[in-house]
Ligand code: GDP
Ligand code: IMO
């Protein structure tokens with residue numbers, strides 16, 4: 001049996017949480033492979049809405065095993081808050097949420113360092129989520145990190161050593177650390193909560209499950225254009241969000257990867273700084289934000305909005321080896337008279353269809369205009385109800401992207417999903 005991978009193809013918030021939940025009945029295990037509480041994965045069903053940050057999105061459908069993989073970075077304080085809110089709504093996770101011993105811990109001082117490094121960047125801020133993601137992955141790579149498994153042995157000593165090192169850096173920058181004692185208290189309460197869960201060698205668990213023929217879905221966070229290697233660097237996150245990240249973030253071999261589900265919005269959004277060639281600064285952009293309710297689920301920041309960018313999407317599909325596409329939020333375009341798709345870029349008078357290295361340059365998108373369907377699609381149940389213009393839009397995207405669109409999402413609710 002192979003591990004299917006589901007990931008975002010744009011700059012995050014494509015709707016990964018919703019679709020993982022929709023697909024969970026087909027799987028026995030759902031495993032998050034990277035990122036941390038910078039993610040906010042929203043699920044809606046039976047009139048309720050949940051936002052998951054570190055917990056995989058496979059917890060609501062049946063008694064499936066959910067795993068937080070080694071590639072994830074975990075903040076015990078935020079984890080505790082997330083678990084308690086799920087417990088208070090009747091979702092008991094202790095028996096079915098397993099945590100890799102190798103997942104790295106976000107320390108209170110990592111959060112302070114995140115704010116400190118952002119402040120030091122002056123005008124070129126990344127606009128991080130402020131959750132300590134960059135500093136935690138930095139410590140992982142520089143071999144200074146603490147892992148979940150460390151909680152079980154001489155933890156205070158290891159913690160204090162890492163904290164002292166961070167404090168020296170914060171002092172060098174003159175960063176205010178007065179909030180530390182308070183954050184630390186919550187954090188250690190979080191560590192106590194974390195210890196109620198089972199820590200596992202998730203690479204063995206997952207590979208054994210593969211051998212036993214169990215179906216596994218690997219859930220990504222963020223999106224391909226935020227990948228540390230291939231995203232719009234330096235305006236990216238600090239992990240590999242691409243399909244290869246599922247191999248390193250779970251310990252599975254490339255040949256164990258089966259389907260790669262690539263999720264995209266029928267338009268495009270981005271939170272934080274960085275290049276966004278098709279961004280709209282006019283009332284069309286405002287309309288996308290209003291109709292799509294484009295406000296960050298973690299920080300509440302308004303998301304930047306623009307037309308679909310097929311140059312960036314083709315790039316993401318290539319890097320990820322996407323085998324099936326999933327189109328989200330097409331209902332947001334239901335009232336638009338004209339819909340635009342960027343099919344190429346013009347950079348310094350040169351046309352290109354490849355995503356460039358230098359994204360600081362002035363990129364002028366080359367658009368194809370299509371007639372909108374101007375029909376409310378949110379209650380449609382079957383593909384044959386789709387309006388002609390919508391079918392044309394889907395066919396156009398499939399031909400431009402070279403991969404079939406297998407799922408179309410027509411609203412935030414689990415039920416508003418059409419599998420073709
Ligand atoms: P994720 O981070 O990729 O899981 O996505 P987010 O949850 O951050 O953002 C997606 C937002 O769009 C959430 O508020 C979802 O409830 C909502 N959503 C998901 N699919 C659809 C859809 O097809 N139509 C509409 N209108 N909203 C959707
Ligand atoms: P989900 O999983 C959208 C963005 C931040 C910032 C950059 C770096 O919900 O799709 P970080 O805190 O990771 O160091 O911030 O990445 N970012 C996201 N944008 N969705 C996300 O996650 C994101 N996680 C990080 O806004 O620009």
Ligand code: MG
Pocket residue numbers: 012013014039040041042297
């Ligand atoms: Mg999100």
